[in-house]
Amino acid sequence: MTFKFNTLYRLGALGAAACMVTICALIALQVSFRLIDALLVLIGMRRLGLSITGVSEIASYLLVGATFLGLAYTFVHHAHIRVTLLISRLPSAIRAWFEVFCLLVALAISLLLGYGLVELARESRMFNDVSSGFLSIPLWIPQTVLATGVALLCLALAEALVTTLRIAIREPSRFREATATDDSDIH
Numbered sequence: 252m253t254f255k256f257n258t259l260y261r262l263g264a265l266g267a268a269a270c271m272v273t274i275c276a277l278i279a280l281q282v283s284f285r286l287i288d289a290l291l292v293l294i295g296m297r298r299l300g301l302s303i304t305g306v307s308e309i310a311s312y313l314l315v316g317a318t319f320l321g322l323a324y325t326f327v328h329h330a331h332i333r334v335t336l337l338i339s340r341l342p343s344a345i346r347a348w349f350e351v352f353c354l355l356v357a358l359a360i361s362l363l364l365g366y367g368l369v370e371l372a373r374e375s376r377m378f379n380d381v382s383s384g385f386l387s388i389p390l391w392i393p394q395t396v397l398a399t400g401v402a403l404l405c406l407a408l409a410e411a412l413v414t415t416l417r418i419a420i421r422e423p424s425r426f427r428e429a430t431a432t433d434d435s436d437i438h
Contacts, residue, residue: 252327254410260323263403266396267321270313277313281306305386312382312393319400323407344423351419354412361405368398 254260284301291298303309325331338349372394374380381387418426 252411252414254327254407256406256410257327259403260327260407263320263322263400264324267317267319267324270317270320274310274313274317277303277306277310305384308382308384308386308388312388316393316396316400319397320403322400323403326404326407326411343426344419347415347419347423347426350415350426351412354408354415358405358408358412361401361408365398365401365405368394368401372398 281303284299284303288298288300338346341349372391375389375394376391380390382390415426
């Protein structure tokens with residue numbers, strides 16, 4: 252299956268990767284600071300006391316960002332967990348319509364989630380909500396990242412739905428599994 256907005260999904264994946272790399276860098280830096288302090292104490296010197304305030308809070312926001320920004324990319328590369336034991340045994344025409352149904356349900360749920368996240372971010376910005384940790388991070392920032400990831404997923408689901416619906420209507424016998432390795436003839 253060919254996705255026209257693949258560049259957007261790749262940007263989401265790059266954002267997710269940047270979040271993961273930042274988490275690794277922050278944790279490595281924090282561990283390095285603790286190792287330096289331990290070595291200084293070991294040789295009889297005083298600790299420097301270096302640390303990054305709120306690392307766990309920042310890392311948790313980055314982890315959620317990585318998860319949500321990677322949703323669309325993961326979907327278009329067929330890496331989401333799917334249970335195809337039952338539908339793989341169905342005839343192509345029925346399987347195509349079953350896939351349309353599943354995509355409709357997934358899109359509806361994703362749209363509801365996206366709407367809720369946009370409203371949550373809007374309210375957080377309106378009421379100036381901040382996180383309750385060491386750092387006062389405005390909550391609309393991570394919530395906007397969540398909404399962006401879900402919006403990308405909605406776009407990918409809509410693209411897959413249109414393509415699958417086209418195949419289900421025009422030539423249902425051509426329908427193959429979304430996880431097939433060669434999807435070049437399904438456009």
